[in-house]
Amino acid sequence: VTQVDLQKQYAIGLDLGGTKILAALMDNNGTIMDQAEYRTPVEQGESAIWEQVKLSIDHILSENQTYKDQIRGVGVATAGVIDTKKSEIIQASNLGLRHVPIGAWIEDYFGLPVRIGNDANVAALGEWLYGAGQGFQNLVYITVSTGIGAGIISEGQLITGVGDSAGEFGHISIEMEGPLCSCGNRGCLENYASGTALARLVEQRMNAGEQSEFLQAYLPSITSKDIAQAAIAGDSLAIQAFEEIAYFLGIGVTNLIHILNPEVIIFGGGVMNAGQFLLPGIERTIKQRSIPMMGQQVFIAQSTLGSEAGIKGAAGLVFHYHKDEKMKSIS
Amino acid sequence: VTQVDLQKQYAIGLDLGGTKILAALMDNNGTIMDQAEYRTPVEQGESAIWEQVKLSIDHILSENQTYKDQIRGVGVATAGVIDTKKSEIIQASNLGLRHVPIGAWIEDYFGLPVRIGNDANVAALGEWLYGAGQGFQNLVYITVSTGIGAGIISEGQLITGVGDSAGEFGHISIEMEGPLCSCGNRGCLENYASGTALARLVEQRMNAGEQSEFLQAYLPSITSKDIAQAAIAGDSLAIQAFEEIAYFLGIGVTNLIHILNPEVIIFGGGVMNAGQFLLPGIERTIKQRSIPMMGQQVFIAQSTLGSEAGIKGAAGLVFHYHKDEKMKSIS
Numbered sequence: 001v002t003q004v005d006l007q008k009q010y011a012i013g014l015d016l017g018g019t020k021i022l023a024a025l026m027d028n029n030g031t032i033m034d035q036a037e038y039r040t041p042v043e044q045g046e047s048a049i050w051e052q053v054k055l056s057i058d059h060i061l062s063e064n065q066t067y068k069d070q071i072r073g074v075g076v077a078t079a080g081v082i083d084t085k086k087s088e089i090i091q092a093s094n095l096g097l098r099h100v101p102i103g104a105w106i107e108d109y110f111g112l113p114v115r116i117g118n119d120a121n122v123a124a125l126g127e128w129l130y131g132a133g134q135g136f137q138n139l140v141y142i143t144v145s146t147g148i149g150a151g152i153i154s155e156g157q158l159i160t161g162v163g164d165s166a167g168e169f170g171h172i173s174i175e176m177e178g179p180l181c182s183c184g185n186r187g188c189l190e191n192y193a194s195g196t197a198l199a200r201l202v203e204q205r206m207n208a209g210e211q212s213e214f215l216q217a218y219l220p221s222i223t224s225k226d227i228a229q230a231a232i233a234g235d236s237l238a239i240q241a242f243e244e245i246a247y248f249l250g251i252g253v254t255n256l257i258h259i260l261n262p263e264v265i266i267f268g269g270g271v272m273n274a275g276q277f278l279l280p281g282i283e284r285t286i287k288q289r290s291i292p293m294m295g296q297q298v299f300i301a302q303s304t305l306g307s308e309a310g311i312k313g314a315a316g317l318v319f320h321y322h323k324d325e326k327m328k329s330i331s
Numbered sequence: 332v333t334q335v336d337l338q339k340q341y342a343i344g345l346d347l348g349g350t351k352i353l354a355a356l357m358d359n360n361g362t363i364m365d366q367a368e369y370r371t372p373v374e375q376g377e378s379a380i381w382e383q384v385k386l387s388i389d390h391i392l393s394e395n396q397t398y399k400d401q402i403r404g405v406g407v408a409t410a411g412v413i414d415t416k417k418s419e420i421i422q423a424s425n426l427g428l429r430h431v432p433i434g435a436w437i438e439d440y441f442g443l444p445v446r447i448g449n450d451a452n453v454a455a456l457g458e459w460l461y462g463a464g465q466g467f468q469n470l471v472y473i474t475v476s477t478g479i480g481a482g483i484i485s486e487g488q489l490i491t492g493v494g495d496s497a498g499e500f501g502h503i504s505i506e507m508e509g510p511l512c513s514c515g516n517r518g519c520l521e522n523y524a525s526g527t528a529l530a531r532l533v534e535q536r537m538n539a540g541e542q543s544e545f546l547q548a549y550l551p552s553i554t555s556k557d558i559a560q561a562a563i564a565g566d567s568l569a570i571q572a573f574e575e576i577a578y579f580l581g582i583g584v585t586n587l588i589h590i591l592n593p594e595v596i597i598f599g600g601g602v603m604n605a606g607q608f609l610l611p612g613i614e615r616t617i618k619q620r621s622i623p624m625m626g627q628q629v630f631i632a633q634s635t636l637g638s639e640a641g642i643k644g645a646a647g648l649v650f651h652y653h654k655d656e657k658m659k660s661i662s
Contacts, residue, residue, distance in 0.1 A: 154485060154492075155488060155491075159490075159591065161591055161592020162593060163592050164592070165624065171622060172590065174504060174505070174507045176505045176506050184622065255503040258503050261496040261498075289504070290514075291496070291502060294499070
């Protein structure tokens with residue numbers, strides 16, 4: 001391990017996902033010093049998940065004892081409906097959790113203050129503090145993967161909304177009488193432009209007789225990752241499918257621009273690994289459809305933290321809020 | 332005039348509109364003490380408009396000399412593209428103004444600090460500080476008149492965006508391949524749900540043969556005000572037209588709810604004088620289409636300040652920002 005720097009402060013980030021739990025020690029410059037990965041035992045329920053969370057934090061703490069007195073707290077990123085004030089998971093379907101006061105548990109067990117955040121919001125914070133959003137005061141982070149979500153920083157403040165649910169960007173309607181979504185809305189952006197929608201689009205085209213030598217081998221269940229590889233190999237069906245979802249994303253993003261007038265929009269999430277096939281089409285649609293002053297002013301960027309946006313943003317919650325009253329009263 | 336209260340502070344609000352200039356003296360509780368109205372000489376250009384602005388402020392100052400030392404500044408509400416940091420009107424088409432440093436002019440002439448704001452943002456501030464939004468920290472104010480606009484207060488902060496253009500709610504697309512809008516976008520909400528759209532809808536129906544005894548007299552150019560009166564008189568075409576635009580508004584508002592997760596949405600603007608024919612349909616659509624937790628949590632309200640939201644919000648800019656560095660350095 002490296003030498004102890006007494007000037008530095010550290011935070012533990014915890015990314016609580018449906019398949020894995022990621023824990024990391026990060027310094028206040030956004031450098032990850034150590035990292036541990038554990039499986040999320042969703043099928044074994046709440047107490048088993050809590051045991052793994054303890055193990056993962058214990059792992060980081062025991063391996064980094066020299067930094068012990070400089071660790072300011074634990075930041076947790078999680079999906080689902082949360083209550084950031086109570087640091088409680090209200091409902092996370094992918095984890096099978098309901099009403100879990102994860103913040104209080106960690107605080108009681110480890111004696112460290114805790115902040116939690118919705119995963120898209122936390123990733124936005126990560127990109128803002130340590131990634132592509134550094135130095136901007138008005139930014140939106142958009143994640144495109146199985147679903148679509150967003151995190152909003154406005155005037156240097158994370159916009160969470162009254163129920164910590166702001167940023168449900170995948171569920172804005174871009175087609176008023178479009179297909180019914182599981183959320184209750186119709187014509188949701190997610191239905192047209194998520195990784196799931198991309199795969200469905202390609203499958204439908206192939207079922208209708210369109211040819212793709214590359215993708216033939218992956219039928220009947222093609223993933224967005226397969227389509228990205230096909231596009232890289234020059235497959236025209238794949239490239240065209242990316243262009244179509246880029247158009248839909250551009251329509252949704254134009255709506256966001258008109259509502260929030262951001263300075264920069266950062267794209268992340270798994271599907272954005274194929275960003276080179278998406279960003280030109282997104283930008284073209286924005287330029288074409290948005291109010292000129294707003295559309296020309298906005299800077300479109302790709303995530304620089306990639307899959308680390310969540311864990312860095314989680315740890316970043318600790319530093320971002322450490323002047324906050326609540327954090328103070330605990331620490 | 333009433334007695335001088337030494338505890339009180341006052342601000343001058345100026346509502347700079349395309350047809351009239353409204354100036355008012357308001358106290359820090361939102362009570363208007365005095366008011367003056369002047370015509371906006373748009374056809375005579377910049378210097379004539381400035382003369383009327385001077386007259387209107389002079390009027391308020393000379394009639395209220397007892398309060399002179401307690402007046403903290405001037406707040407200006409105006410349409411168009413503005414720069415709040417420089418207190419400059421960049422472009423206001425309805426006033427025929429381009430690059431007018433209205434803030435510096437007022438400051439130089441009257442020796443009072445100035446804050447300016449976009450009219451929908453300022454009305455949102457007015458409702459928040461003195462109207463239906465009092466006590467809430469996350470609210471959206473939506474104005475439905477000739478066009479549709481919004482002002483957003485999030486975590487107790489007015490969201491203006493990087494170019495002071497946030498809240499262009501009328502220009503979100505709710506129908507991706509809908510009619511082309513003058514803004515460049517397609518299927519803009521404004522095209523379906525503004526006062527203009529309401530009048531067009533009724534005219535189209537009547538041209539297609541639908542009957543309305545009440546509205547027959549107003550052809551060929553029916554206004555949204557006429558339609559409101561027809562609805563009050565029980566006219567079924569008018570009532571149905573309001574229900575249709577309420578549906579479109581509900582779709583747009585659901586998008587806003589999913590992005591911002593506000594606690595309350597306040598409706599104002601001329602068309603909302605017929606709120607009783609709109610609010611039930613808006614609420615029904617929101618309940619039907621929004622993510623349950625977010626849609627059930629949001630409180631739908633009608634403006635309580637009505638046509639005074641702009642002038643009270645303008646004066647409110649002075650109090651809201653008076654702790655701000657810029658205001659301090661001037662005063």
